[in-house]
Amino acid sequence: MTERLGLGPEICCQRNPRLIYARITGWGQDGPLSRTAGHDINYIALTGLLHQIGDKQGRPVPPLNVIGDYGGGGLMVAFGIVCALFERARSGRGQVVDSAMIDSVISFTAPLMGLRNQGYWIDRPAANFLSGAAHYYDTYETRDGKWLAVGAIEPQFHQLLLERLGLDPAEFALGVGFQQGLYSELVEDVWPALRSKLAAAIRRYSRAELEAMFDGSDACVSPILSMQEALEHPHNVARKAFIEIDGVAQNAPVPRFSRSRPKHPQAPRAVDANTLEILKELGLSTAQIEHVLTAR
Amino acid sequence: MLGARNFVEVCKRMAVSAGPRFEPCSLLIEMAKKIPASEISRDSIVNDDLSANEPTDAVAEVRTSSGPLAGLRVLELAGIGPGPYAGMLLGDLGAEVIRIERRGAESAGNTDPTLRNRRNMTLDLKSQAAVDVVLRLIERSDVLLEDSDLV
Numbered sequence: 521m522t523e524r525l526g527l528g529p530e531i532c533c534q535r536n537p538r539l540i541y542a543r544i545t546g547w548g549q550d551g552p553l554s555r556t557a558g559h560d561i562n563y564i565a566l567t568g569l570l571h572q573i574g575d576k577q578g579r580p581v582p583p584l585n586v587i588g589d590y591g592g593g594g595l596m597v598a599f600g601i602v603c604a605l606f607e608r609a610r611s612g613r614g615q616v617v618d619s620a621m622i623d624s625v626i627s628f629t630a631p632l633m634g635l636r637n638q639g640y641w642i643d644r645p646a647a648n649f650l651s652g653a654a655h656y657y658d659t660y661e662t663r664d665g666k667w668l669a670v671g672a673i674e675p676q677f678h679q680l681l682l683e684r685l686g687l688d689p690a691e692f693a694l695g696v697g698f699q700q701g702l703y704s705e706l707v708e709d710v711w712p713a714l715r716s717k718l719a720a721a722i723r724r725y726s727r728a729e730l731e732a733m734f735d736g737s738d739a740c741v742s743p744i745l746s747m748q749e750a751l752e753h754p755h756n757v758a759r760k761a762f763i764e765i766d767g768v769a770q771n772a773p774v775p776r777f778s779r780s781r782p783k784h785p786q787a788p789r790a791v792d793a794n795t796l797e798i799l800k801e802l803g804l805s806t807a808q809i810e811h812v813l814t815a816r
Numbered sequence: 817m818l819g820a821r822n823f824v825e826v827c828k829r830m831a832v833s834a835g836p837r838f839e840p841c842s843l844l845i846e847m848a849k850k851i852p853a854s855e856i857s858r859d860s861i862v863n864d865d866l867s868a869n870e871p872t873d874a875v876a877e878v879r880t881s882s883g884p885l886a887g888l889r890v891l892e893l894a895g896i897g898p899g900p901y902a903g904m905l906l907g908d909l910g911a912e913v914i915r916i917e918r919r920g921a922e923s924a925g926n927t928d929p930t931l932r933n934r935r936n937m938t939l940d941l942k943s944q945a946a947v948d949v950v951l952r953l954i955e956r957s958d959v960l961l962e963d964s965d966l967v
Contacts, residue, residue, distance in 0.1 A: 600884075603909050607884035615884075630904060631897065634928030 529616045539614040540604040544597045546588070548620035560588030560621070567625045572632070574645025576652065581645075592624030640703050649673075649698040653707045655714040656681070656695070659744060666727035667744040670718070673697070680739040685721040692717075883910025890959040891950070892916065892934070899963035900930040906959075907933030914953065916941075 522528050529541045546563045547553040561582050564570045569587065574580040597619035604617050635641055635648070646652040652659075656672045672681040675696050682689050694700060695714045722730065727743050734741040745753055751762050751769050763772045766787040773782050799809045888911040892903045900915075907913040913933060919940040924931060939946040954960060 599905065603884040606888065607886070610887065627905070628901075630929040631901065634924065634930060637927035638924070 533614060533616070537613055538608060540601055540608065540617060541614065542597050542601050542604075542617040542619070544593050544619050544621070546593075546621045548622060549618055560585035560593075563588045563592070563622045564625050566622055567629060569625055569629050569632075571643070572645060572648055572651050574651075576646045578645050587628070588621045588625055591628065592621040593619070596621075596624040596627075640698055642704060642707055647707050649706075653711055654695070654698065655692075655711050655718050658715065660719055660722040662725060662727040662730060663723055664726040664728075668722060668727060668730055669742045669744050670722075671740040671742075673740070677738050677740045680737055681741060684733050684737065684739060685718070687717065687721055883908070885909040885911035888912065888959065889957040890914070890961055891953050891957045893950075893960070893962040893964060894918070894921070895963035897963070899961060900928075902961060903934065904930045904932060906961075911959075914957075916950065 529543075532541055533539050543549070545554070546558045546560075547556065561570070564583075564587055570580050570582075572580075573583055597617060600617040600619050604615055608614055632641075632648070641648065642653075650657055654673075656670060656678055658670055660668045660670060662668055670681065672678040678692070678696050679689060681687075682692060692714055695706065695710045698706060700706070701710075725733065730741065731743050743749075750756060756762055761772055762769050763784070764770075765785055768787070773785060795813075796809065799812060804812065885906055888906065890903065890906050890911045890913040892899065892913055892915045894900070894915055894917040903913050903915060913935070915931070915934040915936045917936060917938045919938045921938060939949060941947060941950070
């Protein structure tokens, strides 16, 4: 698109050979779909990943637009830019960083490929021990209609989970981990039965009671917080994970650096708040500025 | 008098052992200029494109890398999930990633893509000798990557 404006990579990089020209697309710069419209849900649909995320009835569920737009898109290009800067420190030259969301999300499937290659895999939603097949890695409803996240994968954490809920470890022995017996048997038979038992135990308590029950433990049990609740959770408050800018609560800058701490972020400004100031910084005369502001 | 080929080898070894901090001094550049152009590309000494010449040394071959992170040395204390994924990203882009697993850890064979592009070693990090090895590696590394806090 920038090429059509006369701002494509060739022109820009010729103008400034040190420029890092960073491009984000969904489909990539080439390939059969490269000129078609799409959104996050479309890009992640073609990666094999969306197919894995869904409900127990086999329906894939959109994970908001976090995986494609922000993970595969924004985060990956930011990383690519920094890599190019590192290279530029040695070569003195810029280059084009071409970050396609679909490529990046495919890279997120790398660990899943490992599981698949090793046989711990069934190709449908909620059939992976990390997508809700396993009783120990799933969400559970509480007595007051709220939700709990359980992630007790390792045996020692699983043990703590059962202990605090008063469940008999012997009944859960065959379902610990994901490598006991046939993987498909775990998914079809063992884990569903264990999920029912765990769900019944959890449903006896309110979310607040469960939070108190598991407070400070290694059972890997957490309340699933709404956005408002996340703002107020003691862990986030203690760490200042949220900050306020002009009264608007939002995430703090990430990640954190031991020496190079950025200033408190500036609130977003109006779209044209700095136009004049920047044109003056560029050294444009009043007449030139007038021309820029009025030319069609 | 060093022949052209030996000179290139010496420079390569110096570049490789110095890592990102290697900048050929003017003497080296003057010496390089005296070598007939037909025998050697001067650019291959002052740039990082060590693949311009056939590596004769196993270490140089392993360390010859390309991509924006060529020359970056990463020490990865083995974890699962985010750590190996980050190590993969860095290694894929040319960083030299050494992954340290605990002694007795099982090899995943060729099944886990996130473990590609590494040199691997095992150490018993409970021993002071192993810790000393890691500290020596750290002296010559740019990055230490660890996710030991995760389960």
